[in-house]
Amino acid sequence: MAIKLGAEMVLEALRKEGVEVIFGYPGGAVLPIYDALYDSGLRHILARHEQGAVHMADGFARASGRVGVALVTSGPGATNTVTGLATAYMDSIPVVVLTGQVPTSLIGNDAFQEADTVGITRPVTKHNYLVKSIKDLPRILKEAFYIASSGRPGPVVVDLPKDVVSSEAEFEYPETIALRSYRPTVCGHVGQVRKALEMLFTAKAPVVFVGGGVILSNAADRLTQFARQLGVPVTMSLMGLGGFPGSDPLSLGMLGMHGTYQANMAIQNSDLIFAVGPRFDDRVTGKLETFAPKAKIVHIDVDPTSISKSIRVDIPIVGDARAVMGQFLEELGRNEPPKEYFDHLGHWRGRIENWKALHALDYDRNGSRIRSQYVIETLYDLTGGDAVVATDVGQHQMWVAQFFKFDKPRTLLTSGGLGTMGFGFPAALGAKIARPNETVIAISGDGSIQMNIQELMTAVQYGIDVKVVILNNSFLGMVRQWQELFYRSRYASSCMAMVPDFVKLAEAYGAKGFSSAAPEDVVPILKEALAHKGPVLIEFRVAEEDNVYPMVPPGGSIGDMLLV
């Protein structure tokens, strides 16, 4: 055992956990850790705002499947992480945020830059710690990474008082975890798996419903094999996009409030929903009483609290989606569905094809204005779908979900649960650092991009090659859409009457900027931007009063959609 400074213990723990990059912002209380970082060889990305740092760590985690790490100071540094933590918490993203804290002797004294970080972040973290003694530090760091990344993942905060990281103690990083109270279930109950498979074999109109858990647990390949082998149509929640190939003929696209007609109709008419890792949130189910009235529900989820939270489940299976799908494939190796199963499926898929033909996703391609949908389709065509796409929140987010076919997991990074504007761009920066050889695109709106635009400086300083596409409709588009539909078109404060000159803004930061309102410019600008080395900001001034359809009005049944 060696004597180490607390700050060095922190960095040593990060190394042992395989961390190579930290996103952060220094300040008084966290200086001892920054001092140790100075010649540690660990890569540090200096964000321009702590919220940006946490979103970067989050984007890094979503794109790579590894734990993202952020480091900030006490007080305002810590409070600025709250939105980032809540975003990661709602979407179950493994992030460890290390916060500086005033010395233990000053805690509770309203010291300079003091905040009750553990108290403030408790409801938005999976767990959090205040390290009161250096002897607890190695254990807590080990637990923090374990808790963040196991079971249903989530953010963990470790609050580090300045005196604790400035003192010395024996350092031994624990090899194992001894948590008597936390043991997430991995494998599913074998009897339940068999029962669920039997139920599926006798179903006449089954649907596989993919949630974010499929992506988080790296179950996409197994789920895809399972669905294809049984020929079951597949729909995805926003967080589940990429969990099954969007371009596969079995894919129905996304379901829910802005889901496709065929996905919502299939769910409403199904007799069995085979749900893997979703949480049946209100944007998916619409009115609970009328959701999938004829369907039995199989629900696989690692988190028991997600099961039967809003929708009564017939066969609950608690376990890790990847492990459980492995069990299903094994069972499928031993049992074949009866012959009539495929007859029923053929008939069922026929009905779905009819729905598809009746109301396919579409828009008017002949107008004089750029349509957001067209920009997204063009990006899909130009990249061949081979890109990591981060979004902000609003209309553009839904259009991305509808018009970009995500074939692979970890290619769509979006704030699904919290709906955080300002998430997409910093998340894209984190993703590009995790996957430097891939094309990373942030698709945003004129509202969202102005939250966290400061990270453009981070992108330019570190040469993080992210393409930002701003779909500028001069409105907070989704707010305006709701005002149009439900508030008699009284556009209260949703008009972004003024936005900066985005080209000049990009240039002021040292990035490349483009702007156009002409449909014929879309292809050449995107081609040039994609070929350019380095960060690019592209503004397309698009049709102002465009709406996302289909739409299920809030509180309505998902079978009752407003169509174009």
Added chain:
Amino acid sequence: MGAANGHNKTPRRILSILVNNEFGVLSRISGLFSGRGFNIESLCVAETLDPEVSNMTIATSGDEQIIEQIIKHLRKLIPVIKVTDLTELAYVSREMVLVKVHAEGDARAEAMRLSEIFRGRIVDAAQKSLTIEVTGDDEKIQAFLDLIRPLGVKEIARTGKIAMARAQKG
């Protein structure tokens, strides 16, 4: 008394929760209830035989589905070791109440009689009042309070309920 409503379907539930006896655990639990809109009727915490573990008794209410969610969410908290819904089992529960009651003239004798009937103890006596300690289950405490109230209760303090599963018979 005692055996309490072992299997009835009243929405009232008694949860016994073993938690790691660590900094902030009470606020994690109370924060879970307030953050998710669950109701706490009473809450008692104290150390168990193992000083690293505390026992919490929470009285709460809600329909089956809400109780199921409460229990699952409690189990999800990292410092929670075990959650038992005592309402599902045979259990004993007790609460202690201190009542400071107006006690002059006839009322004084009546207060002392009631204390005796309920096997209470007079723990403080003054010229104009008596303070009575009574321990029991819900029904007993309620019955005592109903009877003592007409005498003029000046002040009341209750511990909240503690509870324990009954041992297996035989």
